[in-house]
Amino acid sequence: EDKVVQSPLSLVVHEGDTVTLNCSYEVTNFRSLLWYKQEKKAPTFLFMLTSSGIEKKSGRLSSILDKKELSSILNITATQTGDSAIYLCAGGEHNNDMRFGAGTRLTVKP
Amino acid sequence: DGGITQSPKYLFRKEGQNVTLSCEQNLNHDAMYWYRQDPGQGLRLIYYSQIVNDFQKGDIAEGYSVSREKKESFPLTVTSAQKNPTAFYLCASSIGDPDNQPQHFGDGTRLSIL
Numbered sequence: 205e206d207k208v209v210q211s212p213l214s215l216v217v218h219e220g221d222t223v224t225l226n227c228s229y230e231v232t233n234f235r236s237l238l239w240y241k242q243e244k245k246a247p248t249f250l251f252m253l254t255s256s257g258i259e260k261k262s263g264r265l266s267s268i269l270d271k272k273e274l275s276s277i278l279n280i281t282a283t284q285t286g287d288s289a290i291y292l293c294a295g296g297e298h299n300n301d302m303r304f305g306a307g308t309r310l311t312v313k314p
Numbered sequence: 315d316g317g318i319t320q321s322p323k324y325l326f327r328k329e330g331q332n333v334t335l336s337c338e339q340n341l342n343h344d345a346m347y348w349y350r351q352d353p354g355q356g357l358r359l360i361y362y363s364q365i366v367n368d369f370q371k372g373d374i375a376e377g378y379s380v381s382r383e384k385k386e387s388f389p390l391t392v393t394s395a396q397k398n399p400t401a402f403y404l405c406a407s408s409i410g411d412p413d414n415q416p417q418h419f420g421d422g423t424r425l426s427i428l
Binding site for chain 1: 359
């Protein structure tokens, strides 16, 4: 059965800390892995990764895919309270067969 | 602004009642999706539609129904056959497959049983 597992399930840090969120996947047909941020309601897109070893960056956030290890990490440096959210990852071939992980709840304290 | 609008934000269902959740998008996206989000679980796909007048069951379609009469609209009906409807429901859209494009999500509808 296809599945995506995220760890840790929750994380509490202080502003300025660096965090690493993990996502491992076992999907039958894999094309891409996506990261989303869910603050209160609507998840918003962060990154889409299709190639192994190529880092994607957006400001303080970065992510990389390791197809050999069937995993991805999301790094956030110099965390801010606005980074507090649930971070979701999803893997699959098409949008209609994407498997979502349960998410990592990140809390950044002032 | 382009986006996806879900309504209502909160909905209560009585025993034996069907309820309909609205989802409208003005992004001109071909594909639309309905997900259910439960605490401690990932998003699970209920139904999806790649084109008007066509839709397919996802992983947990039992107890739900949809229609896609217009490109902009993809309403979800939670029928009385769905015995555990309490959840957060998210609608999403994307440029259609096969190009695997990121999905845009609405703000969700929280459904509870009275």
